[in-house]
Amino acid sequence: MQRILFLLTIILFTSCSKKENSTFTLQGKINNSENKYIILQQESDIERKVSKLIDTIKLDEYGNFEYALNDESHYYTLVLNENENIPLAIAKDQQITIENINSKSLVTGSKDTDLLNAYEKLRKESLERLVNSIRKKITAENKSENPNPKTIDSLGKLELKNYDLHLAELNTFIKDKMGTSIAIYPTSLRWKDNNIKFFDSLTTAFETAHPDLAISKKLREKVTRLQQTAVGGKVPGIVMTAANKDTVSLFSITEKYTLIDFWASWCGPCRRESDILNKLYEKYKDKGFTIYGVSLDTNEKQWTNAMAKDHRIWANVSSLQGFETPAAYNFAVTALPMNYLIDSKGIIIAKDLHAEELEKLVDQVMAN
Numbered sequence: 001m002q003r004i005l006f007l008l009t010i011i012l013f014t015s016c017s018k019k020e021n022s023t024f025t026l027q028g029k030i031n032n033s034e035n036k037y038i039i040l041q042q043e044s045d046i047e048r049k050v051s052k053l054i055d056t057i058k059l060d061e062y063g064n065f066e067y068a069l070n071d072e073s074h075y076y077t078l079v080l081n082e083n084e085n086i087p088l089a090i091a092k093d094q095q096i097t098i099e100n101i102n103s104k105s106l107v108t109g110s111k112d113t114d115l116l117n118a119y120e121k122l123r124k125e126s127l128e129r130l131v132n133s134i135r136k137k138i139t140a141e142n143k144s145e146n147p148n149p150k151t152i153d154s155l156g157k158l159e160l161k162n163y164d165l166h167l168a169e170l171n172t173f174i175k176d177k178m179g180t181s182i183a184i185y186p187t188s189l190r191w192k193d194n195n196i197k198f199f200d201s202l203t204t205a206f207e208t209a210h211p212d213l214a215i216s217k218k219l220r221e222k223v224t225r226l227q228q229t230a231v232g233g234k235v236p237g238i239v240m241t242a243a244n245k246d247t248v249s250l251f252s253i254t255e256k257y258t259l260i261d262f263w264a265s266w267c268g269p270c271r272r273e274s275d276i277l278n279k280l281y282e283k284y285k286d287k288g289f290t291i292y293g294v295s296l297d298t299n300e301k302q303w304t305n306a307m308a309k310d311h312r313i314w315a316n317v318s319s320l321q322g323f324e325t326p327a328a329y330n331f332a333v334t335a336l337p338m339n340y341l342i343d344s345k346g347i348i349i350a351k352d353l354h355a356e357e358l359e360k361l362v363d364q365v366m367a368n
Contacts, residue, residue: 039079060280087113
């Protein structure tokens with residue numbers, strides 16, 4: 001799709017030169033580019049993956065370019081080709097220089113982009129150290145001659161715990177380094193409601209510093225969704241399609257308690273949780289408890305095969321849109337696994353509980 005957009009853009013739009021009253025400028029050099037144009041787009045909705053085309057920028061015969069834009073501070077992407085982008089957090093009056101050599105980019109003149117790049121560097125390092133390293137151990141154990149279920153289970157729990165530690169490291173960076181930088185906006189993709197007070201105060205400070213920016217509204221919307229889907233809130237409705245093409249509404253389920261389980265076939269922790277879900281379902285399905293599974297798969301065969309293999313026989317729905325699934329947006333789900341335990345009125349009584357914690361809570365509420 002990006003390649004199609006790239007080619008169509010070149011055909012339909014012409015490069016802009018200097019604009020009067022520009023709010024920021026871009027200049028630089030793209031070495032060894034096979035294209036005569038690069039594309040500037042604004043990332044207007046990062047969770048829904050909606051980008052707004054701003055313009056095409058013409059490269060001269062040596063790959064040099066110069067561009068000025070009269071637009072608001074925002075998170076932008078400079079698209080070099082169908083496989084390579086340069087993220088830019090741009091604030092007013094910044095004069096940005098970009099040099100791209102052998103697919104390595106150096107961006108100067110934007111403190112906000114510097115902060116974004118530092119955040120991304122930390123994110124990748126932290127994810128590798130805390131999460132991916134555990135996933136590799138799980139994969140190795142699964143491939144061993146005699147996989148140990150207890151070892152895999154223990155590593156799975158550590159992976160979930162470490163992911164929260166990973167997010168905590170990112171939040172500490174935001175708190176200590178970012179202030180009210182434009183770079184805050186792309187970090188909101190990983191905000192969770194276990195730190196709502198911090199994100200609320202962060203957004204309030206951002207709104208005060210940037211009262212008229214579209215980003216301010218997006219950040220406030222994110223905080224509002226986190227608040228609405230926190231414990232004590234009432235869940236939004238879900239109406240989606242099951243594998244047999246029947247439409248299944250969340251609110252058509254009238255059990256005392258329903259576990260809304262966001263998962264996907266490719267999510268290792270989700271799949272490892274299947275045994276506990278099966279145990280709870282079999283134990284309480286005739287006593288007022290059920291599960292409503294929402295798959296964030298994009299491949300129907302992989303989704304249905306995973307359901308069959310894991311014996312997920314409760315209500316399961318998917319729009320096959322991945323994280324662009326509307327329900328994922330409404331519930332502020334940006335990582336898996338994620339679940340919500342609701343009562344018959346749709347009130348959230350617990351969320352994001354797994355393994356023994358989940359089993360213990362369901363046992364408790366069903367006993368009561």
